[in-house]
Amino acid sequence: MKERQLKDLLYEQVARIGKALSSPKRLELLELLAQGEKTVETLTSESGGDVKLVSAHLRALREARLVEVRREGRFMVYRASGADVGALLATLRDVAESHLVELRLALEQLVDAEAQLTGISHETLLEQARRGDVLVLDVRPESEYRSAHLPFARSMPLDELEHCLDALPSDKPIVAYCRGPFCLMSEQAVGLLRARGFRAARIDDGVSEWLAHGLTVDSSTDPTH
């Protein structure tokens, strides 16, 4: 019968996406690409690996149609092939987090519970940011901010943070975010800010998580306010 054959074909196609998501390295690359487009060079240094290997994994992601490339001079610029890729990654991580104890334990080791902003909904935070009651700080590299960022967020990359403290309000609470739950940049930012007397906390969510929860993000507005 033809029915079984067709069904096998359908599940095989879905499994192509699953296969792409079955390697830790590819997941890390996808997470980076969910922040915005990047060259192979950037991806290699930010994921801490070997160019050849990164290139091979990017090939696999390309074959699963999760990423796309274009040439720019002698650089190849990769990008996620849609916002749904980041959202898929976020739901995959949520499922992993709720079912795998090992992951929860490792996450607890990674982030300091002290630095975490707790007990406040996305909507409330958004409203407070809109009114200017809190300052939402995007501590990722500026190119990622330009690609997409949380509403009302100001860009201040982690490595410039120390030189730009004067531009920050000392009376308002600061909420820092970065690439998502597995990224440490916002945690480091909070550490630095608190040491200098600011009231600061971090949230887990990045742009993909924000989108996966059905909220909207901005892009390419003025990074300094």
Add this chain to the structure above:
Amino acid sequence: MKERQLKDLLYEQVARIGKALSSPKRLELLELLAQGEKTVETLTSESGGDVKLVSAHLRALREARLVEVRREGRFMVYRASGADVGALLATLRDVAESHLVELRLALEQLVDAEAQLTGISHETLLEQARRGDVLVLDVRPESEYRSAHLPFARSMPLDELEHCLDALPSDKPIVAYCRGPFCLMSEQAVGLLRARGFRAARIDDGVSEWLAHGLTVDSSTDPTH
């Protein structure tokens, strides 16, 4: 430095879920389990395979904590370890469908566009079903209906449909659904109903898709109305 090691560990855990989703057979088993708990025997016959192989794949799914088992007499009863598993499956399929042409083409071959209900939102359908303006028909096996079904749906398994036609209204439009976009039961039901003069159409969505869109489902109410 310890940071890289921890990050590798985190992504490795997420990749465990990805690995579980990387095999067509496992995806099919998960989809069946998303409809409700089933024995290995049932899973084997419904997925059309070999018991030993199905058992091996179930082991992999268990190790990824996506399914759980309990013994019942001499049967092992498997179940998805949460509603989020079905929702993950639904988003995975959505991503596959929007990025892989091959999948869209195969789907077109599978389902007759004629039978498909088009241009109506989930909310509208729900409202019409609530008011009784349409009859929503769950054509899956009754055990799956009991486990969870769309609001206001009536159970009428495909293989009983022919004997129960008297119980159906000939004036109201009938909307049939089954396990999801890859399942043909609702399509066959629509074929049969139309041949007997009923106004019938199918929708793609099953319980998991319904949930993944943020809607609610019912369970264990009276199947006959």
Add this chain to the structure above:
DNA sequence: CGTTTAATCTAACGAATTTTAGATTATATG
């Protein structure tokens, strides 16, 4: 208590993936 049924476990083979290294392509630059 031996037999049947349902399912798992173990071992083994082949297929597919990951990783590494060397050769190659495409573009920009002096």
Add this chain to the structure above:
DNA sequence: CATATAATCTAAAATTCGTTAGATTAAACG
């Protein structure tokens, strides 16, 4: 045009995974 750079392609080694078959466990039944 030779050279440097960015990245890919190809091939081989190491590893993992899917599949199959035979042996085994665990519960139910006569």
